[in-house]
Amino acid sequence: MIPPVAAPAFLASAGWGDARILPLAGDASFRRYFRVIDNERQAVLMDAPPPHEDPRPFLAVADHLIGQGFAAPTVYARDLDHGLVLLEDFGDIRVREYLEAAPHEEYSVYERAVSLLADLHTRPPADLRPYDRAEYQREAGLLTEWFCPAVDLRVDADAYRAAWDAVLPIAEADTAPKVTVLRDYHAENIMLIPDHERSRGLGLLDFQDALVGHPAYDLVSLLQDARRDVPAEIEAAMIAHYKALAKPDGQFDAAYAVLGAQRNAKIVGIFTRLWKRDGKPRYLSFLPRMWDLLERDLGHPALAPVADWFASNIPAEKRHFALAEHDPA
Incomplete structure (x- = not known):
């Protein structure tokens, strides 16, 4: 450095x-x-x-x-x-480390973070390009591009794209308003800045990839965190809290599951790429969590075409492969 x-x-x-x-x-x-x-x-x-x-x-x-x-x-x-x-400088108090030291405040901190999102989603979106089908497919394709070869799997990539084409319209056609999507809104990118009155004392970082898209995406990013376990009861309570504030109509729960599966598939691919291409094997330690989250999202009925593809192409033992066998360190 x-x-x-x-x-x-x-x-x-x-x-x-x-x-x-x-x-x-x-x-x-x-x-x-x-x-x-x-x-x-x-x-x-x-x-x-x-x-x-x-x-x-x-x-x-x-x-x-x-x-x-x-x-x-x-x-x-x-x-x-x-x-x-x-x-x-927003200091050193990231939400992730803060909650490790003060787990009893998990509900209240997540409640503030969800309230911030609901507030953001009432504002006109930034002048950014849309989170469109091509972007969703490019990101989801990182799983077949990087993870599958890394575990010696040859899969039907065309069928994978077709499965996503079958489910992505649920999020694209939903009646929820299009909002600024920060795209990496989670506990390592939210700072606690208690000396500031701005935005509930929460500082935002790492938003350079923001797009305009569905409001469920950042909620998924926060509550299905790639780097820390968010208890299922907290996730459910915060989804309910967001709904109480934003009052989304349409197929919000289905869109949440679709975007959760898309994001988690993307991250499986990205973390594998960080290991294989960039020499950062520490990201392998996050893959079991990502697969658990992805499989939970695939259980939603709206994801049936994608879930069927995974059942046919990626056996369970390949999803939860032994990290030690693949870690070059």
Whole structure:
């Protein structure tokens, strides 16, 4: 985690020339983050190196969220040529670690996070491209592209696409309003910022891939979290809480299951790719949870065509394969 070469000059031009630069955790992309400390001030330096990353989508969505009263990080300075952005620092209290230390607050924290979503969904969506069929299919296809070869399975990819084509209209044609979909709304991307009055004290991160789509998607992202177990009773209670606030009509429960299955299939593929292509075997540890969530979603009657494909193409023992046999470490 060595700071980028251009960082000192960038920080100096932004008035932070004497600041110390300390590494923060990265994520599953090429982006890296550093904490910048200058006496009593501190900020976060995002390194989104071109051509692999482009910070402009993040900046556009941040402006949109801030304009609607939500706590996205304020941007202090930017250098798009070098992919550097200096951001407001929301501190270190992520929802995931906070709930590990204070599990008795799980209900109340998730209730706040769901209330934030319901609020966001009452606002006009950002000027973003739609979450359309091509995107849904591309993402779902990551499972057959990466997971199946990794476990030595040859599957019927055409039938897989056809199965998704049979169920995706449930979400696409639902009468729920089209909303800003952050796409990675979960416990590692929500910060507790108790000193802020903005947006229920919840800070939003990692929304650069936002699109306009169905409101159930981010609810699934939050409640079927790839990185922590959300108790089934919390999931059910929070779905009910969202419905009480947003009052969705149409086939909301079916759309929730369809988008849950689509998202979880995508993540199985992404985490396998992170292992096989990017040399990050730690993501294998999340796959059992992802398969449990995916199989639960496939149990909804609306997913019958996709569930039938999985039953015919991916045996149970391949879904829950022995991680040690595949981990090169």
